[in-house]
Structure formats: structure tokens, C-alpha cells
Amino acid sequence: MTAEAIVVARGISKSFGSIRAVDEISFQVTLRECYGFLGPNGAGKTTAIRMVSCHIPLTSGILNVFGLDVSQHSREIKAMVGVAPQDNNLDPDLNVIENLVVYSRYFDIPRREAERRSRELLEFMSIDERRKEQVTRLSGGMQRRLIVARALINDPKLLILDEPTTGLDPQARHLIWQRLRELKRKGVTMILTTHYMEEAEQLCDRVAVMDSGKILVEGPPRELIERYAGRDVFEVRRAEDNRVLLRLQGLEFGFERAGDTIYIFSRDGDEIGRRLLSIRELEVLHRRANLEDVFLRLTGRELRD
Ligand SMILES: Nc1ncnc2c1ncn2[C@@H]1O[C@H](COP(=O)(O)OP(=O)(O)OP(=O)(O)O)[C@@H](O)[C@H]1O
Ligand SMILES: [Mg+2]
Numbered sequence: 001m002t003a004e005a006i007v008v009a010r011g012i013s014k015s016f017g018s019i020r021a022v023d024e025i026s027f028q029v030t031l032r033e034c035y036g037f038l039g040p041n042g043a044g045k046t047t048a049i050r051m052v053s054c055h056i057p058l059t060s061g062i063l064n065v066f067g068l069d070v071s072q073h074s075r076e077i078k079a080m081v082g083v084a085p086q087d088n089n090l091d092p093d094l095n096v097i098e099n100l101v102v103y104s105r106y107f108d109i110p111r112r113e114a115e116r117r118s119r120e121l122l123e124f125m126s127i128d129e130r131r132k133e134q135v136t137r138l139s140g141g142m143q144r145r146l147i148v149a150r151a152l153i154n155d156p157k158l159l160i161l162d163e164p165t166t167g168l169d170p171q172a173r174h175l176i177w178q179r180l181r182e183l184k185r186k187g188v189t190m191i192l193t194t195h196y197m198e199e200a201e202q203l204c205d206r207v208a209v210m211d212s213g214k215i216l217v218e219g220p221p222r223e224l225i226e227r228y229a230g231r232d233v234f235e236v237r238r239a240e241d242n243r244v245l246l247r248l249q250g251l252e253f254g255f256e257r258a259g260d261t262i263y264i265f266s267r268d269g270d271e272i273g274r275r276l277l278s279i280r281e282l283e284v285l286h287r288r289a290n291l292e293d294v295f296l297r298l299t300g301r302e303l304r305d
Contacts, residue, residue, distance in 0.1 A: 004031040005064075006158055006189045007052055012061030013213075014047050021047040023213030024061065029158075034180075034190040036200045038295060039210035040304045045193040046086055046162055048210070052191065053083045053160050065158070079107060082156030086163050086193075088143045090135045090150075097122065097131040100150055107154040114153070121149040126175060141172030148176060152183075159183065161192040165199060177202055197291040207291070211299045221291050228297055229289035230254070232269025234276060236262045237283040244282070247275050258301050265289065265297075 007029040014022040022044040029035040037045040050056045051063060054074035063070045065077045090099050097118050104114035122128035125145040127138075135143060144164065151159060164180070165173040173196075180203055184190060194200050200207050201221045208218040217224060230253075236244050238260050245255065245262075253266040266272050269286065276284050 005029070006031055006033075006066060007035075007191070008062075008064045009048075009052070010062040012048075012051060012063050013059045014044075014051060014056065015059045020213050022051070025208075025210070025213070025215045027208055027215065027218065029189060029191055032184065032187055032189055033206065034184055034192065034204045036204035036207040037191070037193040037210055038195075038197070038200055038207050038291075039193075040299050042304055043210040043299075044213040045210055047213075049160050049162060049191055049193060053081055054078055055083075079154060080157045082151035082154060082159045084144075084147045084151040084159075084161045084164055086166075088140075088147055090143060090146060092134070092136045095132050095134055096127060096138070096146060099135055099146060100153055103150050104153045109154070117153060117155075118149075121152050122146075124152075125149040125179060141168045144168055144172065145176065148179070157187075157189060159188050159190045161190065163193055163195065165194070165196065173199070197295060201291050209295060209298050216298050217294075224294045225289050225291060226267075229293035230265045230267040230269075231289055232266045232272070233287050233289050233293060234264040234266075234269065234272060235285040235287070236264065236276065237285075239282055243279065244276070247279055248272060251275075256297070263293075265293065 005028050010026050011024045012022060013020065013024050025048065037048060039045050051058055051070065052065060054070050054077050057071065066080055068077055070077060091102065094102060100118035100121065101114045119128065122131050125148055127142050127145050130138065130142060135146065138146065148164060165176050180190065192203065204221060206218060206220050208215045210216065239262055241257065241262060251271055253264050253272060255265065256263045264272060273286055276282060
């Protein structure tokens with residue numbers, strides 16, 4: 001393990017009865033890095049990060065956080081980690097600020113200090129004016145911001161966020177992104193899961209794409225995009241394969257057909273673009289390749305649930 005490795009997972013697995021939710025995955029998260037887990041519903045993302053946050057024990061493998069073995073040092077690790085779970089598990093009987101103050105007891109933070117910190121965090125997440133409100137009356141976006149504020153109450157060195165912005169409007173999502181970037185600049189290491197590929201591209205230094213409990217690929221978003229989707233994507237709608245693909249003979253490209261669309265992936269799409277333009281009445285969308293292309297190419301387009 002290098003000095004900078006905050007999380008080191010070697011061949012970790014988790015089974016629930018006969019379900020192998022996480023299947024011998026290995027990864028490292030280094031200091032100040034933002035590491036993302038991507039993958040379809042049921043891929044094993046939540047299970048993987050719940051092992052890191054010491055909320056569920058491993059079935060097998062080795063997992064160290066801050067150089068400590070999770071099976072023996074969960075208390076020490078939990079003291080240094082902040083967790084925003086996938087579901088909003090706020091206490092509905094408490095108001096906004098009480099949710100933070102009561103939560104701070106897990107970390108033995110003195111009451112006055114907890115109150116001071118709670119106000120600061122509520123301001124940081126732009127919900128301070130609602131601090132006396134019952135949490136059940138908050139919008140989804142506010143509840144999510146409160147969950148992130150709560151995850152920060154113990155001033156964590158490692159922040160674990162399970163789908164921090166799912167279901168939020170663009171305003172709330174961008175606010176959370178800004179705050180997470182600020183925390184990153186301050187030196188907080190992060191692990192997050194997301195179904196929003198733009199979120200992963202915006203925030204993550206590296207991502208792992210998971211499916212069926214395995215990590216399929218791992219790397220910086222830009223590198224994965226170049227490697228698995230190229231640079232240019234042409235979406236050709238309502239076309240017969242032959243007509244399009246015959247025209248592109250002799251060029252190097254990958255393609256995929258899904259529903260009414262042929263996706264053409266290329267590292268240098270200039271010539272492809274010219275030839276497609278020469279086919280009359282073709283509806284073509286030309287765009288840059290993105291992480292969503294990588295995700296769909298690796299995990300397929302079949303529905304999971
Ligand atoms: N406590 C549990 N008991 C039984 N099965 C579980 C439990 N938790 C997760 N699973 C199963 O493990 C697999 C992985 O689930 P997990 O929640 O880790 O996926 P995920 O990648 O987070 O999915 P999503 O994107 O839907 O949140 C799924 O098949 C799920 O049904
Ligand atoms: Mg999940």
C-alpha cells in the first residue's frame with residue numbers, strides 16, 4: 001500500500017444468501033481523489049461502498065480504509081468517514097437542525113460544538129433558513145442537501161455519497177456539485193455512485209464501471225471515453241443498415257444498432273461525417289462521445305429491472 005492510498009480493496013466479495021452482490025473486486029482510492037462507481041441497477045455499487053463505510057461485513061477479501069482493516073477497526077474508520085446513503089434516512093420526528101445535532105452524538109461531539117457546526121453546515125448547503133422546519137416538509141432537494149450536511153458533521157477525511165443527486169432538479173444538482181468540488185479542494189477524498197454520467201464526468205477523477213458484482217473497467221472518464229467510444233458519435237435515425245454501412249466501407253469505425261438508431265463510433269469522424277451527409281434524406285446527429293456511450297457499450301442496452 002502506498003502512503004497515499006485511503007482505500008485498498010483486494011478481491012472483496014459480498015453475498016446475500018445465494019446472491020453474489022459484489023464478486024471479488026479490487027480497487028484503490030487515493031488521497032484527495034474522487035472515485036466513482038457506475039453501473040446499472042443491481043450492479044453492486046451500494047453494497048461495495050457499504051463495505052467501505054463499515055456498514056456491512058465482507059464475505060471475503062481484504063479491505064483497508066486509512067490503513068486499517070475494516071473487520072477489526074470499524075469504530076476508528078467510522079469516525080473518519082462521512083456517509084450520505086442512497087435513501088434519505090432522516091429522522092422524521094426531528095426538525096432540520098436537530099437531525100444534525102442528534103446525529104453528532106454518534107461522534108461524541110460536545111453539544112455546543114455540534115450546534116455551531118450544524119449551523120455552519122446548513123449554511124454551506126444553503127438550507128439554514130429552514131433549520132426549524134420538520135424534515136418531512138422539506139422538498140426532495142432540501143432533504144438531499146441535509147443528508148450531505150449530516151455526512152459532514154464529523155469533518156470526515158473520506159466522504160461516501162450514494163447517488164447524491166438522484167431525483168433532484170438541475171439547480172439543486174449543480175449546487176451539490178459546487179459544494180462537493182469545494183470539499184475536494186479542501187482535501188476531502190470522495191467515493192460516489194451515480195446514474196448521471198455527466199455527474200461522473202464533472203466530479204470524478206476515476207470511475208469504475210460495475211455490472212453483476214464485477215468491475216468491468218476502471219480509469220479517468222476521458223480515457224475510458226477515448227478507449228471505448230472514440231471521439232465522434234453519429235446517431236443515424238430510421239435508416240436501413242446497408243445503406244449507411246455500405247457507404248462507410250473502408251473506414252475504421254464501430255457501430256451498434258438499438259431500436260430506430262444506428263450508433264457509429266469513430267476516433268476521427270470527419271470522413272464519416274462527409275459520407276453520411278452525401279446520403280440524402282438521412283437524419284443524422286453528430287456529437288462528441290461521452291461517458292454514457294462507454295456505459296451503454298460496456299453494460300448493454302437491456303433493461304435491468
Ligand atoms: N440486504 C440485502 N439482502 C439481499 N439482497 C441484497 C441486499 N442488498 C443488496 N442486495 C442485492 O444485491 C445486488 C446488488 O445490490 P446493490 O444495492 O448493491 O446494487 P446497486 O448497484 O447499488 O443498484 P442501484 O443502482 O439500483 O442502487 C442486487 O441484486 C440486490 O438485490
Ligand atoms: Mg445503490
